[in-house]
Amino acid sequence: EPEVTQTPSHQVTQMGQEVILRCVPISNHLYFYWYRQILGQKVEFLVSFYNNEISEKSEIFDDQFSVERPDGSNFTLKIRSTKLEDSAMYFCASSPRDRGTDTQYFGPGTRLTVL
Amino acid sequence: QQPVQSPQAVILREGEDAVINCSSSKALYSVHWYRQKHGEAPVFLMILLKGGEQKGHDKISASFNEKKQQSSLYLTASQLSYSGTYFCGTGTDSWGKLQFGAGTQVVVTP
Numbered sequence: 001e002p003e004v005t006q007t008p009s010h011q012v013t014q015m016g017q018e019v020i021l022r023c024v025p026i027s028n029h030l031y032f033y034w035y036r037q038i039l040g041q042k043v044e045f046l047v048s049f050y051n052n053e054i055s056e057k058s059e060i061f062d063d064q065f066s067v068e069r070p071d072g073s074n075f076t077l078k079i080r081s082t083k084l085e086d087s088a089m090y091f092c093a094s095s096p097r098d099r100g101t102d103t104q105y106f107g108p109g110t111r112l113t114v115l
Numbered sequence: 116q117q118p119v120q121s122p123q124a125v126i127l128r129e130g131e132d133a134v135i136n137c138s139s140s141k142a143l144y145s146v147h148w149y150r151q152k153h154g155e156a157p158v159f160l161m162i163l164l165k166g167g168e169q170k171g172h173d174k175i176s177a178s179f180n181e182k183k184q185q186s187s188l189y190l191t192a193s194q195l196s197y198s199g200t201y202f203c204g205t206g207t208d209s210w211g212k213l214q215f216g217a218g219t220q221v222v223v224t225p
Contacts, residue, residue, distance in 0.1 A: 033212075042117065043157060043202060043215040056212050091156055104147070104204075104213065106156040 002026045004107035006092050012113045013082055021077045021110045023092030032075045033093040033104060034067065036060070043091065049075065082114045116140050118205045120216035127193045127223045135188040135219045137203030146179050146186040147204040147213060150197075157202060160188075190221065198223045 204213035
């Protein structure tokens with residue numbers, strides 16, 4: 001069964017450094033999402049992406065964050081200057097359609113640790 | 116606005132039933148239920164759309180009361196594999212952005 005993949009599984013970085021988290025969505029999906037989950041807390045929406053542009057973003061997704069689909073398969077989340085509070089599990093999700101009727105399939109996540 | 120889930124946690128013996136509630140202060144278009152085991156990604160269980168439908172998946176079912184802006188997840192004859200944290204994700208329109216509740220931790224003991 002096709003699945004969303006994410007790399008790396010764990011990223012450790014120093015505060016102020018840039019990180020890029022990578023995701024390969026399911027191949028025929030058109031809508032992509034990033035969520036994050038701080039340890040022990042709920043999953044939080046960051047951004048949705050369709051047709052090479054952001055369709056919606058949350059208050060968390062400030063100027064330090066950006067997303068890109070550089071080629072036909074990868075979907076990346078960049079944090080320009082990481083802060084301690086960016087430490088969290090970051091999940092990528094994809095969906096065939098950006099509709100409330102459709103399942104969002106989550107990847108296994110990247111654990112980001114900012115020191 | 117994030118939905119409110121209750122209870123925060125529940126401990127069950129194998130074979131017992133439980134209900135998890137998810138309430139929103141906003142009108143809902145859809146409710147998505149996920150289960151997450153420790154250290155793993157959320158796994159999709161089911162989606163419910165406005166219209167008050169009920170769905171089932173094995174012995175896990177859910178209902179959606181549009182008027183009350185509430186969904187309930189029913190765990191029937193619980194199995195050890197049902198242990199995990201259950202999240203509801205709510206959509207307030209037909210687009211895909213979901214707001215997740217804080218989760219309900221379910222522990223099923225032998």
